[in-house]
Amino acid sequence: xxxxxxxxxxxxxxxxxxxxxxxxxxxxxxxxxxxxxxxxxxxxxxxxxxxxxxxxxxxxxxxxxxxxxxxxxxxxxxxxxxxxxxxxxxxxxxxxxxxxxxxxxxxxxxxxxxxxxxxxxxxxxxxxxxxxxxxxxxxxxxxxxxxxxxxxxxxxxxxxxxxxxxxxxxxxxxxxx
Amino acid sequence: xxxxxxxxxxxxxxxxxxxxxxxxxxxxxxxxxxxxxxxxxxxxxxxxxxxxxxxxxxxxxxxxxxxxxxxxxxxxxxxxxxxxxxxxxxxxxxxxxxxxxxxxxxxxxxxxxxxxxxxxxxxxxxxxxxxxxxxxxxxxxxxxxxxxxxxxxx
Numbered sequence: 001x002x003x004x005x006x007x008x009x010x011x012x013x014x015x016x017x018x019x020x021x022x023x024x025x026x027x028x029x030x031x032x033x034x035x036x037x038x039x040x041x042x043x044x045x046x047x048x049x050x051x052x053x054x055x056x057x058x059x060x061x062x063x064x065x066x067x068x069x070x071x072x073x074x075x076x077x078x079x080x081x082x083x084x085x086x087x088x089x090x091x092x093x094x095x096x097x098x099x100x101x102x103x104x105x106x107x108x109x110x111x112x113x114x115x116x117x118x119x120x121x122x123x124x125x126x127x128x129x130x131x132x133x134x135x136x137x138x139x140x141x142x143x144x145x146x147x148x149x150x151x152x153x154x155x156x157x158x159x160x161x162x163x164x165x166x167x168x169x170x171x172x173x174x175x176x177x
Numbered sequence: 178x179x180x181x182x183x184x185x186x187x188x189x190x191x192x193x194x195x196x197x198x199x200x201x202x203x204x205x206x207x208x209x210x211x212x213x214x215x216x217x218x219x220x221x222x223x224x225x226x227x228x229x230x231x232x233x234x235x236x237x238x239x240x241x242x243x244x245x246x247x248x249x250x251x252x253x254x255x256x257x258x259x260x261x262x263x264x265x266x267x268x269x270x271x272x273x274x275x276x277x278x279x280x281x282x283x284x285x286x287x288x289x290x291x292x293x294x295x296x297x298x299x300x301x302x303x304x305x306x307x308x309x310x311x312x313x314x315x316x317x318x319x320x321x322x323x324x325x326x327x328x329x330x331x
Contacts, residue, residue, distance in 0.1 A: 037216030045224040050309055053231055057316035061323055123290040125213035134294040138277035145259045145301050152255055152308035159315035162322060
C-alpha cells in the first residue's frame with residue numbers, strides 16, 4: 001500500500017519501475033504466506049523480473065522524467081468523485097464476499113473439491129495446480145499459449161518497422177505545409 | 178551504441194554473470210520438468226529461461242546473444258511450442274480419444290496423463306521463453322536504431 005502510493009507520487013520513472021518491482025516482490029511474498037507457491041513464482045518471475053526489464057528497456061528510449069502536470073492549479077473534482085464513488089461501491093461489494101478461507105464459498109464448493117479428490121487417482125502427481133492447468137483445463141491453457149504467441153507477433157509487427165521512417169514522413173508533411 | 182557495451186567492461190559483472198547464467202538456466206529446467214511435484218510449470222520456466230538469456234544480452238551485448246539464439250530460431254520455436262501443444266491434442270484424437278484428453282497416449286492412464294502434462298508444459302515453456310526473448314530483442318534493436326539515427330541526424 002505504501003509502495004503503491006509512492007509509485008503514484010514519484011515523478012522519476014526509473015524510481016517508479018524499481019518500486020513496481022518491489023511491489024511485485026511483496027505480492028509474491030504475500031502469495032507464499034497464503035501457500036500459493038505457483039502464483040508466487042509467477043509473480044516473482046513475471047512481475048518483478050520481466051516486466052521491470054521491459055520497463056527499463058522502454059525507459060532507455062524515452063525521457064526519464066515524467067512530464068509535469070500541465071494544469072496543477074485546477075483540480076479534477078469530477079475525476080476524484082468518480083474514483084471515490086467507484087471505490088465506495090467496491091468496498092460495499094466486498095461485504096458480500098464470503099469469509100476468507102470459508103469452505104462453503106462458491107470458489108471452494110464448485111469443481112474445486114472434485115479436482116482435489118480425484119487428482120492423485122487420475123494422474124498420480126501431487127501438484128494439483130499443474131494437473132488442473134495442463135490436464136483438466138488443458139484447452140484453456142492452449143488458448144493462453146495462443147495469446148502469448150499473438151502478443152509476441154503483435155510486438156514484432158509494431159517494432160519491426162524502422163524507426164527512421166516515421167520521422168521522414170513527418171518531414172515530408174511539413175514540406176507540404 | 179549497442180545495448181550494454183559499457184557493462185561488459187566490468188569484470189565483476191562478467192564473472193558473476195558467467196557463474197549465474199548456467200544456474201538460472203538449470204533452475205528454469207528444474208521448474209519445467211519438476212512442475213508436477215513442486216510449484217512451477219511451463220510458463221514460469223519459460224520466463225526464467227528467457228531472463229537468463231536477457232542477463233546474457235545485458236552483459237555481453239545483443240549481437241552475441243543473437244549468435245546464441247538467432248532471431249529466426251525464436252520465430253520457429255515460438256510457433257513450434259504452440260504446435261507441439263496442438264499436436265498432442267490431435268494425437269489424442271487420432272488415437273480415438275478426445276482432444277487434449279491424454280488418457281490414450283500410453284497404456285497406463287496415470288503415466289499417460291503425466292506424459293501429456295509434461296509435453297504440453299514443454300510446449301508452453303518454449304513458446305513463453307522465445308516470445309519474451311523476441312520482445313526484448315525488438316526493444317533492444319529499436320533502441321540501437323534510435324541511437325544510430327540520432328548520430329546521423331546532426
